[in-house]
Amino acid sequence: MATESETLQRSGRFQYAEIRGKAFEAILIAATLVGLVALILLFGFMFFDAFGPLSASLEWYLLFFSTLVAPVSAFTLYCRRNPAARTANARASAAVFGGLVLSLAAYIVLRAMSPYGPLVYLITVSSMPLSVAVYGRYTENSYFVGPAMVLAMLLAIVWTFGSEVLLFPLLDAVFGLGNDLLGGVPVLGSVPVPVGRGLLVTAIAVGVPTLALANSVLRRRTSRAGILAVFAVLGLSAAGTAGLDQLIRPILEVLPIWSAYAGVIGLPVTGILALLITRQRGMRAGITAVVAVVGGGLAVVAIASAVSMDPSLWVVLFFGMGVPTAYVVGEAVISDRDGRVGVAGPFVILGGILVGAYLERLLSVTGPDSWVTPTLLTNSWNGLTATEAGAYPSIVGSIMIVSFMALMAFPVGVGAAIYLEEYAPDTGWKGRLTNLVELNIANLAGVPSVVYGLLGLALFQNLLNFAPGLVFSAAATLGFLILPIVIVSAQEALKAVPDSLREASYGMGASRWQTIRSVVLPEAVPGILTGTILALGRAIGETAPLIIIAVPTTTFTTPGGLFSSGAAVPLRIFSASANFAPEYRKGVVAALAIVLLVLMLTMNAIAIVIRNRYQQ
C-alpha cells in the first residue's frame, strides 16, 4: 500500500515536470521564432512594396513558373542526388554570376573614372614586380625575388597613389620656390614644374630600388649577367614609370576606349588564365588559350562594331564573365565525367529569365508593377517624379568606396593577423604586449561606427585638409572600421590550420615565411575570405560614418575618381526615407532597400557557401 502511494506521487511529479518541460520548450521555440518572424516581416513588407506582386496577372506567374521555377527546381533536385554535379554546378554558378556581378561593377567604376587612368596605373603598378618575377623565374639565385617584389609593389603603390596626394603638392611647392629662386638660371629655371616633379619622382622611384638591389646582388657576387638583368629590369620599370603623365597617357588616349577597358580587365584575366593552364597542361596549351582568348575578344569587338554598338561593355563582359565561365565549363567537360551535367545550372536560371522575359513581351502578359526597374539602377535621383528616380551615382559611389576599401583593408588586416598568429611572441612581457594588442583589436571591433566617422573627419579633413566627403576618405574610414573584423576572422582562420602541418614544414627545413606562404595561407584562405566578405557586406550598408565625414547624400553626378566627392546607396536611402510622398516612401525607397538587402544577402550566401565547402 505504501509503495503504491509513492509511485502515484512520483508519477504526479513526473507529469508536472513533463508539462513544465514542454512549456519551457515552447517558450524557447517562441523566442527563436521572434527573430525569424521579424526577418520575414522586414523582408515581406519591403518586398511587397518594392515588387507589387499582386499587380501581376495569373498568366505571368504561370509563365515564369514554367520557364524558371520548374526547370530550376528540377535541376536542383537532380543535383541533390548527384554530388559531383552539385560541385560542378556551384563552380559554374560562381563563375557565371560572380563574373557577371564583378564585370558589371568593374564596368560601372571604370566608366565613371574613364578607363585610361586605371590602365596607366595598372601598367605602372604591375610592371616593376612582374618584371622582377619574370627575371626570378629564369635565374638560379632567386632568393631576392620575394622581397624585391614586395618592395617594388610597395614603391609602385606609393608612387602612383602617393605621388598624387602627397608628393606632387610638396614638389610643386619646392619647384615653385626653386623656379622663383632660380628663375634666372638657364636650363634649371626653364624646366616646367610638372615635368620637373615627374622627373624627380621617377628618379626616387627608380633610384632607391636600383641601389638596394644592386647592393644586395653585389654582396652575393652573382654573375655579371644577373647584375645586368637587374639593371635591365629597373631600366624598363623606369621607362614605364617615367612618363606616366607626360608620355603614356596621351599615347593611350589615342586608342579607342574599348581597348582601355579590354586592357584593364583583359590583361589580368588573360594572364591568370595563361598561368593556370600552363601549370596544368603545359606551355603549349597556355599559349593556345591566350591566342583563343585574345581572338575571342577581338571577335566580340568586331561583332559589336558591325552592329554599330559600343563594344566596351561587351568586351568587359567577355573577359570578366565569358572567359572564367568558359574555363570552368571547359574543365568540367574535359575532366569531370560525373559532374559534367552540373555546369548547366547557371544557364538554366539565365535561360529561364531570358525566355520568360521574351515570352512576356511576345504574349503581352501583365507583369507586376515593380519599383525595381532599370530606371532605378541607371537614372540619377529625381525628387519630383518617383518613376524617374534612380540611384545610379550612389551605386557607382558605393562600388568605388567598397572596392577601394577592400584594397586597403584586406592586405593590412590579413598581414596583421599573420603577424599576431605566426610571429608575435606568446610569453614574457612581449607576450603580454601581444595580448594587449589583441584585446585592443577586439575592442576596436565594438567601437560604434559613428566614432570611426569622427576619426575620418579629424584625420582627413582637419589634419590633411582634404575636401569633405571624398571617395578616398570614405573608403579609408570604412577601411579602419572593418580592419578589426578582418583581423579577427583571419586570425580564427589561421588558428584553424593544424600545427602538425606547420611542424611538417619546419621539419623540412622551411623558414617561417616559406611555411606561412606555402602551407598555412593556402589552408586558411577560405576562412579569411569568408570573414572578409562578411566585413564587406557590413561596409556596404554603413551609413553613419559617411554622414559624419560629410559624404553628400544627394548627388547627380557619378564620382570621377578617388579624390572626387563620394556617394553611397545607404545615404540615398537615408535622405529619401524622409520623403513622405507614398510613392517614394513605400516605392522607390523600398526598392532601393531591397537592392541593398539582396546585395548583402548574396555576399552572406557566398561567404556561407565558402565556409561550408571548406569546413569539412
Place this chain on the structure above:
Amino acid sequence: MSKKRETELSSLERSEFIVRKERLYGQLLAACAVLTIAVTGGIILSLSGQALTFFGHVSPIDFLTGQNWSPLSNTPSYGVIPLISGTLIVTVGSAVIALPVGLGAAIYLSEYASSRVRGIVKPLLEILAGIPTVIYGYFALVYLTPLLDAPLPIRQTIIPGEFVLVVPSISTFNALSASIAVGVMIIPMVSSISEDALSAVPDSLREAGYGLGSTKFDVSTSIVVPAATSGIVSSYVLALSRAIGETMIVVVAAGESPKMPTFPNILENFTESIETMTVAMVNIASAESLGETVAYESMFAIGLTLFAITLTMNYIAELISRQYREEY
C-alpha cells in the same frame, strides 16, 4: 659522402640574406599590426583633441550635468543629460526585447534543436545582424510605427473605478519603434555568443545530470545555463554596447528632440520623439556650413563620451568571456 657532408656543414651558418629577408617580412607584417594600434591612438587623439578645445569653452561639469541640449540654436546650450537619457531609453527598450529572446533562442539552438534545424536557423538569425541599420530605421519609421499606432490610443478600464490602462497614441518619430528595431538587430548578437558559451559546456556535465535522473529542463536551467553564465553575461554586455552606439535606426526612426525623461509615466518616454547621443552627432555633422565652432567641437565631446562608455563595456565583456574560456 663524408666529403660532401663537410662542405655542407658550412651551410649550417645563417645566410645573411635569408635572415634579412625573413626579418623584412616579419617587419612588414608587424607594421600591419602596429597600424591597428595607430587606429586606436588616432581615435583617442582625434576625439580628445577637439573635445579638449570644447571643454575650454564649456566646463565638463556643465556638459555632464546640463539638462538642455541645443547646440545649433542662437543661445546654444550643451547639457548632455537629455542625450544620455535618450540613449538609455532606447537601450532599455531594446534590452527588454533582445536579452530574453536572444537567450531563449540560444538555449533552444544549443540544447533542443537538431543539428539540421540549427544549421538553418543560426545563419538566418545572423542575417538580422548583417542588415544595414539604415534599412532597420526605414522599416521602423515606415512600417513599424503605423503598425504599432493602429490600435492606439487605448483607454481600457481594467478594474472599474480602480485602474484604467491608458496608452497614448504614438508620434511619427518615437523611441518605441526604434527600440524594437534595435532590439531585433541585436538578437543575433546575444543568441550567437550565448550559444557558443552554452555549446562550450562539456557534455560530461550534461550526462552527469541525466545520469542522476534530471529532465532536459533541469539540465538546461540548472546545469548548462549556470555553467555558461559568464559567456551569457558577456554577450549581454556586448549587445548593450552595440545598442548604445547604434546610430542610423534612431536617426531615422526616433527623431531629434532632446528631452528629459518623464516620470512616473514611463510609457510616455517611448511614445514620444527623443534624441540620443549618436543622433546629436549626426545632426551637427549634417548641419550645413559649420566651421570649427563650439557646436562642431561638441560633436567630438559626445563622441569621446560614447567611446569611453562602449570601450569600458567591451573591455568588461572581454574580461568576462576570457573567464569562461579558461573554465574549460
Place this chain on the structure above:
Amino acid sequence: MSEPDQETQAGSTDETGNSSLIETHVTSDTSVDTQGENPTSVVETRNLSVYYDEEQALDDVNLDIYEQEVTAIIGPSGCGKSTFLRCINRMNDLVEAATIEGELRFRGTDIYGDNVDPVALRRQIGMVFQHPNPFPKSIYDNVAYGLRVQDETVTDEIVETALKRAALWEEVKDQLHTSALDLSGGQQQRLCIARAIAVNPDVLLMDEPASALDPIATSKIEDLIEDLTSEYTVIIVTHNMQQAARISDRTAVFLTGGELVEFDHTTTIFENPADDRVEDYITGKFG
C-alpha cells in the same frame, strides 16, 4: 615479415660491435671511445637539459648517435623521448617556453651556437612525425616541397627516386598529381618519409612513426627503416619495445624525469641490461 631474421641480423651487428663497446652510463661522464672499427658519431650531446617553464623535461643527457645506424629511444610516456628528438633539429625552438642547457653537437658543430640557423640545420636533419601529416597538396608536390623551399631544382627523377626509396612508388606512380590526403594512413606515413629523404638529409628523426598505423602498415615502415640505414642515420622514438628490438642497432632508455638511464647495443639492453630499472621497464614491471 620474418622476425628470426631480424634477431639474427641484430645479433650479428652486436657481435661485430661488441668488442668495441663501452658502457655509456649517463652518470659516468666518459664519452664513447673511438678505437677499433667503431663508427663515427654524428650527434653528440653533453649535459643536455631542457626545461619547459619550470618543469624539467630532460636531465643532463649524454648520448652519442653513430653514423648509419638505427638508434631507438624508448621509455615510458612523458620521459622526454620526444623532447630529446626535437632538440636534435631544434624543433623545440618553436616552443617558446622551452629553455635548453648543455651542448648538442652535430658533426662537431654546436647546433645551439650563435651562427647556426635552425632552418639550415633542419635541412640536414629530416623529421617524420607521430601522425602522418602530408600537406594538403598533391603527392608530387609533397615530395617536391623540401626541394622547393631549399631553392633546389625539382626534377621528376628526384621525386621518383624518393618515392621508390620509401617503397611507395609502385602504389602511387599513376596518381602523382592527386591529393596526398586520399592515401591510406600507412601510405601517408611512407609519403612523409619520402618527403623527408627527397632532400637527402644526413640524419632522419622519427617520432613514433608507426604508432598511429595498423600492424601491416607498421611492418612496412619497419622494413623501410632498416633499409634506410644504408644511407642515413636514423633516430627513432618508440614506445613499442618489440619494435625497438627488431629494428635498432642501439637503444637508449629514458625514464621519468628526462633521465637517460642506459644506452647500449640493443641486444645488451634487452638481454642483459646493466640497470635494474631498465630490466624492470623492459620486463613490464614498471612504466
